[in-house]
Amino acid sequence: MSGFMERLTGRVKLDGVFAVVAPVLAVVFAGLVTSVVLLIAGNSPVDAFTTLIDQGSTPRIIVLILNTAAAYFLSAVAVAIGFRMNLFNIGVDGQYRLAALLAAAVGGAGLLPGVLNSLLVVLVAVLVGALWASIAGLLKVTRGVSEVISTIMLNAIATGLTGWLLTADRLGVLNGNAIGTKPIPEDAHAPGWALIPGTPMEVNSFLVVAIVVGIGYAVLLNRTRFGFGLRATGRSEPAAVASGVNVKRMVISAMAVSGAVAGLVGMPELLGGSYQYSLNFPAGLGFTGIAIALLGRNNAVGMAIGALLWAFLDSSSNALQILHISKELVDIMKGVIVLSVIIAYELVHRYRIVAAQHRVSRELAAPAGTEGAAA
Amino acid sequence: MGEAAITTAIATEPAVELKGITKRFPGVVANRDICLSVAKGHIHAVVGENGAGKSTLMKILYGMQRPDEGEIRIDGSAVSFHTPADAIAAGIGMVHQHFMLADNLTVLENVILGSEPRKGGLAIDFGSARKKIREISDAYGLGVDPDALVEDLGVGDRQRVEILKVLYRGARILILDEPTAVLVPHEVDELFDNLRVLVREGLTILFISHKLDEVLKVADAITVIRRGTTVASVDPREVTARKLAELMVGSELPSPETRESTVTDVVTLEVSGLTMADPGAGPVAKGASAEELRAAGVRLLLDDISFTIHKGEVLGIAGVEGNGQAELVEAIMGMRPINAGTVSLAGADITGWSTLKRREGGIGFIPEDRHRHGLLLEAPLWENRILGHQTREPNVKGIWIDRAGARKDTQRIVEEYDVRTPGIDVDAAALSGGNQQKLIVGREMSGEPALLIASHPTRGVDVGAQAAIWDHLRNARAAGLAVLLISADLDELIGLSDSLKVILRGRIVADVDPASVTPEQLGSAMTGAGEETA
Numbered sequence: 001m002s003g004f005m006e007r008l009t010g011r012v013k014l015d016g017v018f019a020v021v022a023p024v025l026a027v028v029f030a031g032l033v034t035s036v037v038l039l040i041a042g043n044s045p046v047d048a049f050t051t052l053i054d055q056g057s058t059p060r061i062i063v064l065i066l067n068t069a070a071a072y073f074l075s076a077v078a079v080a081i082g083f084r085m086n087l088f089n090i091g092v093d094g095q096y097r098l099a100a101l102l103a104a105a106v107g108g109a110g111l112l113p114g115v116l117n118s119l120l121v122v123l124v125a126v127l128v129g130a131l132w133a134s135i136a137g138l139l140k141v142t143r144g145v146s147e148v149i150s151t152i153m154l155n156a157i158a159t160g161l162t163g164w165l166l167t168a169d170r171l172g173v174l175n176g177n178a179i180g181t182k183p184i185p186e187d188a189h190a191p192g193w194a195l196i197p198g199t200p201m202e203v204n205s206f207l208v209v210a211i212v213v214g215i216g217y218a219v220l221l222n223r224t225r226f227g228f229g230l231r232a233t234g235r236s237e238p239a240a241v242a243s244g245v246n247v248k249r250m251v252i253s254a255m256a257v258s259g260a261v262a263g264l265v266g267m268p269e270l271l272g273g274s275y276q277y278s279l280n281f282p283a284g285l286g287f288t289g290i291a292i293a294l295l296g297r298n299n300a301v302g303m304a305i306g307a308l309l310w311a312f313l314d315s316s317s318n319a320l321q322i323l324h325i326s327k328e329l330v331d332i333m334k335g336v337i338v339l340s341v342i343i344a345y346e347l348v349h350r351y352r353i354v355a356a357q358h359r360v361s362r363e364l365a366a367p368a369g370t371e372g373a374a375a
Numbered sequence: 376m377g378e379a380a381i382t383t384a385i386a387t388e389p390a391v392e393l394k395g396i397t398k399r400f401p402g403v404v405a406n407r408d409i410c411l412s413v414a415k416g417h418i419h420a421v422v423g424e425n426g427a428g429k430s431t432l433m434k435i436l437y438g439m440q441r442p443d444e445g446e447i448r449i450d451g452s453a454v455s456f457h458t459p460a461d462a463i464a465a466g467i468g469m470v471h472q473h474f475m476l477a478d479n480l481t482v483l484e485n486v487i488l489g490s491e492p493r494k495g496g497l498a499i500d501f502g503s504a505r506k507k508i509r510e511i512s513d514a515y516g517l518g519v520d521p522d523a524l525v526e527d528l529g530v531g532d533r534q535r536v537e538i539l540k541v542l543y544r545g546a547r548i549l550i551l552d553e554p555t556a557v558l559v560p561h562e563v564d565e566l567f568d569n570l571r572v573l574v575r576e577g578l579t580i581l582f583i584s585h586k587l588d589e590v591l592k593v594a595d596a597i598t599v600i601r602r603g604t605t606v607a608s609v610d611p612r613e614v615t616a617r618k619l620a621e622l623m624v625g626s627e628l629p630s631p632e633t634r635e636s637t638v639t640d641v642v643t644l645e646v647s648g649l650t651m652a653d654p655g656a657g658p659v660a661k662g663a664s665a666e667e668l669r670a671a672g673v674r675l676l677l678d679d680i681s682f683t684i685h686k687g688e689v690l691g692i693a694g695v696e697g698n699g700q701a702e703l704v705e706a707i708m709g710m711r712p713i714n715a716g717t718v719s720l721a722g723a724d725i726t727g728w729s730t731l732k733r734r735e736g737g738i739g740f741i742p743e744d745r746h747r748h749g750l751l752l753e754a755p756l757w758e759n760r761i762l763g764h765q766t767r768e769p770n771v772k773g774i775w776i777d778r779a780g781a782r783k784d785t786q787r788i789v790e791e792y793d794v795r796t797p798g799i800d801v802d803a804a805a806l807s808g809g810n811q812q813k814l815i816v817g818r819e820m821s822g823e824p825a826l827l828i829a830s831h832p833t834r835g836v837d838v839g840a841q842a843a844i845w846d847h848l849r850n851a852r853a854a855g856l857a858v859l860l861i862s863a864d865l866d867e868l869i870g871l872s873d874s875l876k877v878i879l880r881g882r883i884v885a886d887v888d889p890a891s892v893t894p895e896q897l898g899s900a901m902t903g904a905g906e907e908t909a
């Protein structure tokens with residue numbers, strides 16, 4: 001039987017109505033817990049939620065939600081690729097930051113004109129992410145180092161490395177007091193479209209990239225030989241070995257693919273917002289990705305919904321301050337959602353296993369009367 | 376053979392009496408009208424096929440589940456258990472099939488865990504616990520050292536610790552769930568000696584098993600369970616293993632015999648000088664031969680093993696478990712590196728091939744532990760069909776998984792191999808052991824393998840599935856398949872094999888003719904006693 005970690009990281013699938021019921025219940029439950037917190041603090045939950053939703057449905061915030069969600073989703077996919085084969089890639093955070101810094105430096109140098117430059121930036125980011133993540137894969141395969149430990153340490157190293165590189169005599173350029181990489185030329189900025197009426201703000205083209213990556217992820221995992229080997233290794237490594245899957249190669253390739261997607265995480269911001277890597281570049285997206293991958297159970301659609309929900313909570317939380325409620329309230333909400341979704345999945349999973357066994361024995365016993373059953 | 380009970384009169388007062396026990400699970404009746412009477416001071420065996428309802432019955436008796444109907448009497452008085460604690464209080468102890476011991480604690484700590492004797496309110500009174508454990512160990516001849524670390528103990532010793540644990544809690548009635556499943560033959564004998572001492576001291580033992588020879592050797596009374604109900608109570612002195620098996624199955628028994636030979640002179644598998652050093656022995660010289668390694672004092676898991684299997688031949692490997700069988704299989708499958716020797720399949724040297732290439736080259740593999748190596752338990756049957764065949768038709772087209780092809784072929788296996796399942800979308804975990812095994816056999820037989828490695832192909836499956844698997848092996852052999860058969864079931868080995876080799880401490884020590892050998896002779900050859908007789 002599967003262990004708790006397998007179920008936690010979603011390698012055990014839930015089908016049909018269960019896959020939907022569990023997260024919905026978790027979100028509702030999180031809403032209730034948050035309401036209790038609000039009541040204790042002397043605020044009206046109805047007002048708070050109404051404000052969140054009102055704010056979240058303004059055109060400007062909708063665009064913000066979509067753009068933020070794209071990065072969150074990419075991060076979740078990167079984490080999910082590892083999860084599907086029992087690898088805990090906690091290093092998405094370091095991978096995307098290092099990738100974004102080096103890609104920003106290459107882009108800022110303006111080696112290629114126009115759209116070729118933006119493609120080069122993306123390519124560099126993907127390669128750096130893949131290479132940085134492969135270090136953890138190599139260490140695991142050759143030295144048996146747990147990827148949990150090595151990716152956490154690689155995050156710290158990435159932080160140090162970006163800090164060291166982002167100095168004036170290396171990749172950094174001083175602009176007043178702020179230091180950042182040389183800005184990427186305007187002709188290499190990612191295009192955007194003012195899709196949402198009522199605001200001039202543009203929906204970044206990386207939303208499309210995120211959707212394509214999501215589809216690619218689902219197809220790769222579910223429809224290809226590589227994906228089958230990856231999932232088989234995740235479900236049972238001994239069975240995969242006996243079936244001829246080269247587990248070592250699979251560990252390295254899975255880490256590399258995970259890191260490659262992680263490399264994309266910083267791109268919506270780099271090519272669609274800041275156009276340079278500076279000290280203000282968003283950090284922590286890798287950890288958001290872990291939460292969203294858990295929430296969406298590594299399912300592309302599930303993670304998309306999770307990413308939108310997270311982006312909604314983050315983007316509209318500022319409005320709570322109108323009601324003199326701390327915007328950190330949404331952090332409580334996110335925390336409770338993750339915790340309760342894990343509990344809900346676990347309960348649903350246990351119910352489903354028992355139900356499946358009963359169903360099988362019932363369907364088999366029906367013609368043969370009261371045929372024996374193993375308890 | 377009808378359902379008529381062969382009942383022997385039991386003179387002594389029953390220690391346990393079950394009357395009309397019925398337990399229903401949604402949609403299933405696990406136990407139905409169970410009647411069982413266990414005399415005090417007896418070893419009472421409960422036998423039945425996998426899934427017959429033995430475990431449910433024992434869970435009821437141990438308070439883990441409550442019966443829907445029926446009555447339990449202990450020493451003549453009716454009881455009702457809500458939890459195992461109630462059963463323990465009534466003097467019932469359970470020794471589980473899988474040991475529940477903490478490896479990093481001592482025997483003493485394991486035994487008192489959960490019922491620690493107190494001294495002065497807080498401190499644990501190790502002194503009195505140690506004294507009590509010694510007393511129990513001496514009284515019942517268990518020979519357990521309270522201060523040994525559990526991780527240093529062998530399987531037999533661990534089992535004695537488990538028995539001591541329940542005795543320490545005052546059990547007078549012991550339930551042993553498949554206690555011999557994890558033991559090698561001499562440990563089984565030791566266990567039986569222990570059990571005889573226990574009953575001589577007045578304890579009562581309920582012994583659950585489906586190994587009939589053992590049951591006949593040790594039990595004072597036997598009750599047979601079939602399809603959730605007790606069908607007979609028999610006296611072991613008046614019944615044969617065959618008769619007992621027929622009671623268990625409810626019909627004539629299948630037999631593994633295959634006599635007319637289909638062996639050809641075309642060599643399918645040739646193994647020569649296969650040598651594997653114990654990885655625990657540290658690094659050894661690359662390419663060192665068996666002699667050199669032996670001279671260097673390295674323990675060899677496989678020591679210079681050579682044999683050939685021809686087209687249409689079943690080669691059986693007999694041996695006490697842990698003498699190199701698993702390593703041999705993994706070496707031929709390319710799952711573990713070897714130090715010396717070659718493996719060739721149909722004339723091609725495959726020594727350097729990966730597991731995948733060997734599988735593609737025509738090796739089918741029924742692994743010893745189907746849950747660990749043979750299946751993805753939480754994946755649907757059709758995905759399990761792809762496992763091990765993930766590069767071949769009909770499962771894939773190029774780099775793509777061919778869902779339709781895999782599903783269609785899974786349906787074929789389900790039909791041809793009589794896998795009892797409501798469909799190919801249920802998870803493998805939901806099937807019974809016998810049906811999981813039939814699925815694996817069907818999968819490994821597909822794609823026309825040249826060689827099948829069958830490791831304990833019928834272990835833990837019910838008699839019906841066993842007969843079906845034997846049939847498939849026989850048919851495939853007649854069609855020219857070469858089979859390497861590893862089994863602990865000596866009747867299966869003798870019955871199916873065209874030639875037999877005995878493995879002991881990693882070496883082939885004897886060739887045996889399956890046509891003339893008896894299980895007894897084979898058994899003694901396996902322990903090294905009969906090396907020269909073969």
